[in-house]
Amino acid sequence: MKQLSYSLLREQGYSGYLLKQAPERVIQFGEGNFMRAFVDYFIDILNEKTGFNSKVVLVQPIPRASGFDPGTALNEQEGLYTLYLRGAKAGQKLEERRIISCVSRCLNIYADYAAVLACAENPELRYITCNTTEAGIVYDPDCKLEDTPPKSYPAKLTQFLYRRFKTFGPGSKGFIILACELIDDNGRLLHQYVLDYARQWGLEKEFIDWLQTENIFCSTLVDRIVTGYPAGESAALEAANGYRDQVLDTGELFGLWVIEGPAWLKEELPFAEAGLPVLITDDHKPYKERKVRILNGAHTAVSLGAYLAGQDFVGDCLREDIIRNFMHRLIYQEIIPTLSLPAADCTAFADAVLERFQNPFIRHSLLAISLNSTAKWKARLLPSLKTSLRLTHQLPPCLTAAFAFYLAFYHGQEMTADGLRSQRQTGSYLIKDDPAVLQFFAAQKDAEITDYVNAVCRRTDFWGEDLSALPGLTAAVSEYLNIIHKQGVLAVMQDCLL
Structure with missing residues (x-):
């Protein structure tokens, strides 16, 4: 040829x-x-x-x-x-x-x-x-x-x-x-x-x-x-x-x-x-904020919980009603109201994002998205959570649940040369992050839920601040973690939709 x-x-x-x-x-x-x-x-x-x-x-x-x-x-x-x-x-x-x-x-x-x-x-x-x-x-x-x-x-x-x-x-x-x-x-x-x-x-x-x-x-x-x-x-x-x-x-x-x-x-x-x-x-930053908070934020917010619920790829998540509806509420009701660009522009961008997530030509692995989720959570989701709390004077349920998913996903069992090993119902997986982050989570293996949540929230080196100072956050995340342990991630997502 x-x-x-x-x-x-x-x-x-x-x-x-x-x-x-x-x-x-x-x-x-x-x-x-x-x-x-x-x-x-x-x-x-x-x-x-x-x-x-x-x-x-x-x-x-x-x-x-x-x-x-x-x-x-x-x-x-x-x-x-x-x-x-x-x-x-x-x-x-x-x-x-x-x-x-x-x-x-x-x-x-x-x-x-x-x-x-x-x-x-x-x-x-x-x-x-x-x-x-x-x-x-x-x-x-x-x-x-x-x-x-x-x-x-x-x-x-x-x-x-x-x-x-x-x-x-x-x-x-x-x-x-x-x-x-x-x-x-x-x-x-x-x-x-x-x-x-x-x-x-x-x-x-x-x-x-x-x-x-x-x-x-x-x-x-x-x-x-x-x-x-x-x-x-x-x-x-x-x-x-x-x-x-x-x-x-x-x-x-x-x-x-x-x-x-x-x-x-x-x-x-x-x-x-x-x-x-x-x-x-004259200013590209509002558009970057929109992309990071909607596209990247939705990835990080949903991927860890969806993986624990048995999913492996982004596209498959959108075919599960509860996960899809959770993502919709997260984006349209909790993230978009925190952005500086006009709501109509953000909504159109979000519509395109959800279409992109369902691209049949791309198999985007949830585990690949999970890499370095601590830094990603700080950059992609924490600003939306804090702005929503400031604007509404209450915790946004999906963003709060997403923090609980992060803690559940990072609850490791054994440090290995390749990462922190943990378990979901269908088998084990590796958590990959900065070594200091993994060592911290490995040390929390046997902590009670409330102690675990407080320890994570108080890591100012992770978040740039003490998250336990955010009104109601540690209690809400602890409650969601209890539900995850007893009923699973989908039960928490369903609860956020009520």
């Missing part, structure tokens, strides 16, 4: 959109599945719908691994790859197939260092996108201007920007920089670290001024589940397509990109004109 290429598509009589030649106006640090199913997909649509007419240079920001290399495969395929976006609407499976043609080539900054820096000399280059993972935006003081390349991504970017400045001088040719890493204020943090390197390396004041005045570092929120290369289906998909594709990619249909930037960016990046779910706003 022949490999995907422009000539092969011409031979096949392919009639879909393709952009073979265009100026390289985007450089993207990160060539992985997520960026190719998200940012590059949006750019490809922009090219088709608005005449954006831009190619993307991908840059691998880490050394090439041994074995299969996606960058090499992309170059062999002339930057082309097939993307499948899948989901369901009104119970019907939906699938969108698209050949993405916005990528020109893929470089590796370690193997192709000079070629990467040469991109900074391209006067048509305007945008920098990046997803170097949560560990990518870090400040390493050992990085030097002379390194080829330096270790940290912000240091690499500083070198790139400095080459740009030295080529074109002050007053022009800055970049729009769109950070996609899953950390708070990703763009602002990246900007700060670039400034730190510029000062550490003793670079010209004019360069530092140019960084501040000619470049826009945008914090962004990204939201799409990307499932990557479908190993079990690849042979069938390639047979249907009539070509071999080494970097075939898959993800969910839902996508949302919120970019914090100036209003004029809406004209320069005409996502709205293309009908894309990309929002440019």
Whole structure:
């Protein structure tokens, strides 16, 4: 079978959109599945719908691994790859197939260092996108201007920007920089670290001024589940397509990109004109709060209890009436009223979330969601519980029950090298969290329920405060734990619905 290429598509009589030649106006640090199913997909649509007419240079920001290399495969395929976006609407499976043609080539900054820096000399280059993972935006003081390349991504970017400045001088040719890493204020943090390197390396004041005045570092929120290369289906998909594709990619249909930037960016990046779910706003934080509290919050609130009730996957939970109704009340009656965005916007987002949870193409493991639930509970659910308590002067039943589910799930029996072992009716499972957290819960194995609840609530290092000070919380959680031990999780969920 022949490999995907422009000539092969011409031979096949392919009639879909393709952009073979265009100026390289985007450089993207990160060539992985997520960026190719998200940012590059949006750019490809922009090219088709608005005449954006831009190619993307991908840059691998880490050394090439041994074995299969996606960058090499992309170059062999002339930057082309097939993307499948899948989901369901009104119970019907939906699938969108698209050949993405916005990528020109893929470089590796370690193997192709000079070629990467040469991109900074391209006067048509305007945008920098990046997803170097949560560990990518870090400040390493050992990085030097002379390194080829330096270790940290912000240091690499500083070198790139400095080459740009030295080529074109002050007053022009800055970049729009769109950070996609899953950390708070990703763009602002990246900007700060670039400034730190510029000062550490003793670079010209004019360069530092140019960084501040000619470049826009945008914090962004990204939201799409990307499932990557479908190993079990690849042979069938390639047979249907009539070509071999080494970097075939898959993800969910839902996508949302919120970019914090100036209003004029809406004209320069005409996502709205293309009908894309990309929002440019002066503050991305309310949208991040909405996503974290509704989508991630519902995951954490329900997954631990549902697992104890015998479920294993998110989609299956929605087919159990009690769990589904519990999740509905949790989201619509307890979480949404605590959010700052308009209720109608939050309700529409919640509707989409529940549809996403039922995506038949994605099997999302409850145990996978349970990883590090202590920190997740603090970030995703505690703010909703506290705000609801402040607004209504009473404990929200589902959020309170969710805390009881967390305590029941974390009631371990034996520490092992792999985690804290516990038990549900159908067998044992491993609790995985920070070692200090697991040691604490292991020590609570024989505690009475009330003592156990109080001990957890008083761990200010877990919660940033003493939760036993919240009126009625320890008593309510203790009561729910008693019901769980006697009647099971579903009895507590049912009680919350009365």
